[in-house]
Amino acid sequence: xxxxxxxxxxxxxxxxxxxVRQVREDLSHWQGDSLEHLVLEVLAYALDEAVxxxxxxxHVRRHDDGSWSVQxxxxxxxxxxxxRGVPVVKPVMATPDLRFFDAGSDEVLADGxxxxxxSVVTAASAWLVHENxxxxxxxxxxxxxxxxxxxxxxxxxxGTSGTLVRFLPDPSLVSLEGAGQVxxxxxxxxxxxxxxxxxxxxxxx
Numbered sequence: 001x002x003x004x005x006x007x008x009x010x011x012x013x014x015x016x017x018x019x020v021r022q023v024r025e026d027l028s029h030w031q032g033d034s035l036e037h038l039v040l041e042v043l044a045y046a047l048d049e050a051v052x053x054x055x056x057x058x059h060v061r062r063h064d065d066g067s068w069s070v071q072x073x074x075x076x077x078x079x080x081x082x083x084r085g086v087p088v089v090k091p092v093m094a095t096p097d098l099r100f101f102d103a104g105s106d107e108v109l110a111d112g113x114x115x116x117x118x119s120v121v122t123a124a125s126a127w128l129v130h131e132n133x134x135x136x137x138x139x140x141x142x143x144x145x146x147x148x149x150x151x152x153x154x155x156x157x158x159g160t161s162g163t164l165v166r167f168l169p170d171p172s173l174v175s176l177e178g179a180g181q182v183x184x185x186x187x188x189x190x191x192x193x194x195x196x197x198x199x200x201x202x203x204x205x
Contacts, residue, residue, distance in 0.1 A: 020146035036178035049074035061200035069166035076134035110189040128167035
């Protein structure tokens with residue numbers, strides 16, 4: 001990792017097991033027990049990139065296996081080289097977003113609840129896959145019950161950049177009753193952003 005580097009996350013560690021456990025034990029406090037809120041948490045990161053002009057298109061999709069994905073065409077998740085020259089992907093998935101856990105930001109998402117960060121989505125998922133494509137490489141990491149399964153693996157670049165997050169909400173922790181509201185909420189979240197948002201018909205569009 002990259003000791004001493006702090007952006008929106010602390011790069012000292014790739015995973016914070018205590019943080020993940022605490023979130024899983026009290027998901028309702030972070031609105032992580034609501035499917036629609038989890039999708040909005042992922043979408044918020046793509047919209048952050050849209051504000052800076054690096055993301056122009058976002059696709060939200062519900063898959064046949066019950067998982068959901070948010071894919072954008074931005075720069076990909078921040079990736080830097082450590083002292084050995086090994087790529088280190090920004091630890092957004094299993095460490096707290098410092099804007100919301102340390103600073104106590106009052107940012108509210110389209111469902112009216114406070115934003116808490118991507119780690120809440122990872123913690124609330126039976127599994128989550130984070131695929132990161134950048135100009136200098138591409139990587140994929142799988143998480144189960146909030147924790148990574150192995151290290152990020154290099155994948156074949158395809159000439160594109162962007163981020164894909166696909167997750168299966170843990171049905172023992174998350175209510176799926178709001179699935180029909182996802183489309184409208186995502187459109188509300190994207191309103192005012194210069195981004196082309198598409199939503200799969202099964203996602204309530």
